Amino acid sequence: MTEETYAIAVTVNGVVYHRSVPGRRLLSDFLRHDLELTGTHVGCEHGVCGACTVLVDGEPMRSCLMFAVSAPGHEITTVEGLGNTPEAMNPVQQAFIECHGLQCGFCTPGFLTTITAYLRDHPDPTSAEAREAISGNLCRCTGYQNIVKAVLRAAEIAREAPAAASTSGGASA
């Protein structure tokens, strides 16, 4: 028995990819293994850890809870789309480095996408709001303290250089 596949065209980080996939292929697997965009990580495959968070039309979404075949018609942004080289990092990526917001780095892409979207809508959060904003993502290494710090620092960097911040969100509205 051979599995039926569907031809899809998916826009990821502004690039349109044409692929043929089985209906059950998860968006996370599609991004990671079909497109080889391995920045998006999978920590639980059941929607709890947030490591697989990508932006779908600018909104954080767990790519392990979405099928690739439901992605056409949407703009997907992965961590690679936030800034794929050390020279082109967005404020959140910069802030994570400055604040030691990552250790093993496995959870990090999910935090980066989540926080990027959050700061777009809430450019000046308090420390408590920043903590709340990241409390849907699991990190086993950092204890979150420096991630909270990084959210605040990213907001600061974005304010210092507003032009850079608005392009680096990666998701056009």
Add this chain to the structure above:
Amino acid sequence: MSTRQFGAPVQRREDPRLVTGNGRYLDDLGHTAYECAFLRSPHAHARIVDIDIADAFEVDGVVAIYLHEDLPGAVGEPLPLLIPHPALIAPRTGYCLAKDEVNHVGEAVVMVVARDRYVAEDAVARIQVEWSPLPAVVGLERAREAAHLVHEEAAGNISAHLLQSVGDVDAALASAPHRLTLDLSIERSACMPMEGKGVYARWDAQDEKLRIYSSTQTSTGVRAAVAAKLGLPLAKVECIAPDIGGGFGAKIMHPWPEEVLIPWAARLLGHDVKWTEDRREHFISSSHERGQLQQVEVGFDDEGRILALDVKFWHDNGSYTPYGIIVPIITSTQLLGPYKPRSYRVEFWSMYTNTVLVTPYRGAGRPQGCFAMERTMDAIAAQLGIDRAEVRSRNFILPQEMPYDHGLMFQDGRPLKYDSGDFPASLAKLKALVGWDDFAAYREQAAAEGRRVGLGIGCYVEGTGVGPYEGGHIQVETNGRVNVATGLTTQGQGHQTILAQIVADELGVPLDDVHVTTGDTRRMAYAVGTFASRGAVMSGNAVALAARVVRAKALRIAAEALEVSADDLDIADGIISVKGAPDTRIALSTVAVLSNPLRYAFDESAKAATQFAGTFDPDKPPIADDEEPGLEGQDFYSPTQATFANGMHAAIVETDPVTAEITILRYCVIHDCGMMVNPMIVEGQVHGGVAQGVGGALYERMFYDESGQLMNASFMDFLIPYASEVPHVETDHLETPSPLNPLGIKGAGEAGTIPVTAVIASAIEDAEGFPIRSMPINPSELWALRREHSQASATKESAP
């Protein structure tokens, strides 16, 4: 001399790669590899009667299906016992694929190799197994009753029994003015790294060579194990630990069955093969830790000084003991913390149960030991009506008593001898940080508002940096690039940064020129691994020693080229110059050229070196007898014993008078890991450790039903704390250098986790006014305890 890097909060060298999606974790590799899925036992204890795989073979895309009977030679034999011990009287290890019998839910039984993971799982679902279930032994009480046995040959379900004692405990107990007994328990949790395990293997048929990538804490260990199992020369096997998404202990265990099976299948099939553990697999087929029952009897004087400490405990080791009895040995020795009881006896039994096996999890038996000791301290204080911090300080080993030999044998088989530490200073810092002496007023004020608060404390000592050794290899390229290799692996501790800091200082080169490789057997074949908070101590000192070798060689060559004495030279920023005459200089990159008589002018350094060519003695060989070509060197650091870090934590908690909800209001840490290479990274380790400790104290537990099913094997049901549950951690440091190693450092990786359960128990006890003897604790358990105690006191009051 350029800015000293050691001690500076240098930003991490690994981060630009990791934040831009350019990390390379195990499952990021091998996109064209075959993928595997396993049929895992649904039973905690059963015999395998029959396995029918015919239907599974019908699935399109299935490549191979293997049972135990398909495994040849050593691959089919039991997995190795890594750390034997005379007290381990009935060791048992499993097989790569279960043979005849399964001993826990999750044990691998059938391996399917397929085009992709989806197809492999389809096939697994079609495999029919006929089981003959056996009675399951779940939990330490059932194991102790021994009505049923996990392994026939382990009588009483006991794998190991060990007793150590110092002094005459019985006599001291009999004559002690005060005595107390405590029954304590701690439940299981697990490492739960965000990235599970994973193995990817490539067989190169032309070179007859195997390359293994594993999400492991020891690539040298995996390499040797696989070479032995597959009967390959060590020289034909290489193992690389790529970026690792956290370890915390589970990945120091090796070889996991998959680490043998995936390379074996890759070689057999002549095709890349990969397996990436999913979260449920991680819950039911990796490892857990912490489960213990403890009995403490303590005798003490009117001042609260411990005269006799008598501890018995039962340790749940799960279904097999491949990692030996390291965890209970650590509990039994590190229980003593910063204290010096006049006599001590500890006896433990390590018990088999039909559950996931138990191997070290961050803290590795210390959190349980700390819990026993610190609960005891609080009980003594309560009994005598003395301040809890005061009782502790009266039992402290004092700085002038260092080095302090407890007279026990530690986990490394060497004496438990503390090298350094200043416990009274740590306590003073902690009391100041948390506002110990002002707490009574705060409690009163809170009570006036109808709030219930408590203050808790916990102290620990951690033996870190256990041997036997780690190595460092350093090579300076002719363009000035400094390549550093050490064999232990990295799971987020920032080794690429801290080791570069150390080498930059020792060698006198810019930090940016230093490039560190870890966990790659192609670059460093001798290594032990990352565990026991040993990364910075072991590899830090190893690369420092290697840098000194290279530095000496560089100075020797430069001295000859500049025609001065090596003693007159200094290196800074990659330039060697004459002290007091900085214009007489030579670049380290040029020295790298001079170090190799085969001097093809490939690069600028080589051309620059021609001016130093000088004259040569035709009677001498181009390379002297005691020299080697190249500006490189290697050295190993091998300590006589562990170095002991320590710390003290305090927490303020609030418990809701109605709902019994528990909130941590403040969490304070004093930490002494000797000299800090990078305080930013040390702080990060402490934060993360505390967060894991909070999980273990309030949220995480493995919930097994009586048939041995793990009922909460997902992140939905096993509650790892989110940011909303983890308190802000306030830290202060003490730096008592270790006299044992050249850099004066002690390990920091596990420290944050060790005392948290004890501290939170202490704080809840303080808030509630009744003893907390069992952890973790959730609101409904606290609520039930309240009812028990109010009923008990009501009965007492109504009694005549």
